[in-house]
Amino acid sequence: MIDRVQLETAFDVLSERLVARQTEATVMLFGDAAMMFAHDARTEIHHVDVTASPRGQSMGAAREAAQQLGLPVHWFTDERAGSLPKHFDDDIVDLWIKPNLTVKTLGAEMRLAMTALAPNRPEDIDDIRTLAGALGITSSIDVEVLVAEIFPGRTLAGKARATLDDLL
Numbered sequence: 001m002i003d004r005v006q007l008e009t010a011f012d013v014l015s016e017r018l019v020a021r022q023t024e025a026t027v028m029l030f031g032d033a034a035m036m037f038a039h040d041a042r043t044e045i046h047h048v049d050v051t052a053s054p055r056g057q058s059m060g061a062a063r064e065a066a067q068q069l070g071l072p073v074h075w076f077t078d079e080r081a082g083s084l085p086k087h088f089d090d091d092i093v094d095l096w097i098k099p100n101l102t103v104k105t106l107g108a109e110m111r112l113a114m115t116a117l118a119p120n121r122p123e124d125i126d127d128i129r130t131l132a133g134a135l136g137i138t139s140s141i142d143v144e145v146l147v148a149e150i151f152p153g154r155t156l157a158g159k160a161r162a163t164l165d166d167l168l
Contacts, residue, residue, distance in 0.1 A: 001044040002075060004036060010065050010075060015098035017061035025058045026102045027051070028092065030114070031080060032123065034105040037095055039130050042123075047074055051081045083114065085150050108134050113150040116143045119163045128167055140164035 002010075018025050029037060031049035036042035052058035055078065062076035084106075091107035106114075112131035115124050128143075137143060143164050144156055156164065 001046060002071060003044045004042075006069070006071070007033070007036070007045075007048065007075075010062075010069055010071060011096075011098065011101070011103065013065040013068055014058075014061055014076070015101040017064045018057070018100035021057055021061060022100075023054065023057040023061070024100050024102075025061070026053050026104065027058060029095070029103065029105045030084065030111065034111055035123075035127055035130070037103075038093065038105050038108075038111075039134070041127060041130050047072070048076050049080045050076055050078055051084065052076075052078060085110065085113075088150075109146055110150060112137070112143065113147045116147055116156060116160060116164060117151065117154065118157075119160055125163065125167065128164070132168060138168055140168050143168070 028051045029048060032042055032045040033048040033050075036045055059076070059078070063073060065071070066073050066075050088106060088110055091110045092104050093107050095103045095105055097103070108131050112128065112135065115127050115131065119125060119128060132138070132143065137146075140161060144161070147154060147156060
């Protein structure tokens, strides 16, 4: 597990490595890291789910940061980037800017829709409560409409719908 202070240090070192590489990068957080930094909803996480541009330079700099700090090699991973919707450019929130590094995250609507599609962990239930509360959403029908708008052609599975009905 990696705590927030360790991650803040890791992003500082990532910034330094990008400066050394003379590379400007933009990183977008989603998953647990987004909840940690945008909503203070986590104290520790296993890894940071990201999309990064430029990918190769960013991932290489992250590996160097991991090595320098003794973090797991995959502390910074884009393995789940395929779960992102195709179009999310208008639901992005800036988190911070460091030298050669801009860090952003998905907006609350996008994160709620993604989490609502597969609420499998206890943390997901907490995230749905947090995000729905932040958005003023009080109905599973509202979440279902949001999912349909963000992920055209996808609907909530029965288990997900039942979970939302119990929560909202």
